[in-house]
Amino acid sequence: MATLYDEALPYLQLEGVGKRFGAFQALSDVDLQIRRGEFVCFLGPSGCGKTTLLRIIAGLEQHDVGRIVQAGRDISALPPADRDYGIVFQSYALFPNLSIADNVAYGLVNRRQPRAAVAARVEELLALVGLPGSGGKYPAQMSGGQQQRVALARALATSPGLLLLDEPLSALDAIVRLRLRKEIRALQRQLGVTTIMVTHDQEEAMSVADRIVVMNHGVIEQVGTPMQVYREPATPFVADFVGKASRLQAVAEGDRWFRAGALRLQCPPGQAAGFRPGAPVALYLRPEDRLVEGFDATHPGACSGTVQRIEFAGSNCLAEMAVDGLPGQPVQLQFSLNQMEEFGVREGAALRFALRTDRLRVFPATSSAGAAA
Incomplete structure (x- = not known):
């Protein structure tokens, strides 16, 4: 039931929403x-509150405090x-005793629409999700991926203003999951429906x-584009949880300089506000934030070390480096398979490289559970 509202305002707005289950916040x-029209993902580990928040938006859970406004209502x-x-839902939640057509039509029948209009809408939706002509089948005759397409068609049947996806792909195997998430994204763009998806992936x-929306322990740690969340993590949790990162224990020296073991690294402007000399910090770098050629000994991030372990990850590999002058703090470096051969990256090999200090992220050491001062 859409209502008129100012298009300049957010379509969905949550204000101070809180929820307790007994003593648990x-x-x-x-x-x-x-x-x-936005596609937003609630991302976080199990128990972070992402599914609870989705259920509150749906009205399946009642929040204790706060306000939810949708399209001005x-x-x-x-x-x-x-x-x-x-x-x-993750579990599809199809009615096993109903045909695929009847499952998709369930919400339309409840709205007392004419039978011919319902049948036409069902055929349109099944074609939309790539299952034309499947209306006469039953859920037990469909694969997991096909059942999830049916569930998606049913959710879209009433042309809702908001589509909620509660870990819809987690029960599927890897190949089907990859294909279906592409289809869901393409369908969302085609329809322009505002979508929220919960995932831990x-x-x-x-x-x-x-x-x-990155969540942890019931709070939002950061909201941003995928690039912002990956490149500019706002908290140590986001830096640790999203992607891979090397975390170095270091001490501030002033003027954006930090000492980690025997290494002195200077972070980019805007990354060192409030760190007094002597303050313990945690420095974060992504595995791809390195140079292996095109630098000299004067490079501020120049290092040498030994390859301790290699993790094969398909087209890329992660090399865990024991860095000279940085005992007990291994650094992960990323290489393509071609670069592995080109630079002689193998276990036990010595390697010279430079850390991309312009990519350093700095946080107080005590603000991350995984970083000791």
Whole structure:
């Protein structure tokens, strides 16, 4: 049930949303704005509150404090049936005794639409999700990927303003999951429906989302585009959770200089505010933030070390380096398979490289559970 509202305003707005389960604080003071037509992923580890937040938006859980506004309408106290959304669950939640056509038509029949109009809409939706002519089958006759397509068609049947996806791909095998997430993203773009997807799979979130909401312990750690979240993590948790990173224990020396073991590294401007000399910090670098050629000994991030271990990851490999002058703090470097051969990267080999100090991210050491001062 769409209502007129100012298109300049967020389509969905959460204001100070909080939720407790007994003594457990599941969500705390969540503020979020989502634009019409945006694809947003709630990303975080198990127990971080992402599914609880999605269920609160759907009205399947009642929040304790805060407000939810959709298309200019306060839906905070509305039951699920009075909210404008379709939802797809991880478990498909299809009716096994109903045909595929009847499953897709379920929401339309409840709205008492004419039978011919319902049948036409069902055929249109099944074609949209790549299952034309499947209306006469039953869920047990469909593969997992096909059942999830049916669930998606059912969620879209009433042309909702908001599509909610609760880890819809996690029960599927890797190949089907990859194909279906591409199809979901393409379909979302085609329809322009505002979409929220819950996932703990960072690769999934990075590949489909316009923006990612990274959550941890019931709070939002960061909201940003996939590139922003990866390149400019706002907290140590985001730096650790999204992608891979080397974390170095270091001490601030002033003027954006930091000492980690025998290494002195200078971070880019804007990354060292508030760090007094002597303060313990954690320095983060992504594995690709390195140079192996085209630098000389005067490079501020020049290092040498020995390859301790190699992790094969398909077209790329991660080499864990024991860095000279940096005992007990290995650094991960990323190489393509061709670079592995070109630079002689193998276990036990010595290697000279330079760290991309312009990519350093700096956080107080005590603000990360995994970083000791």
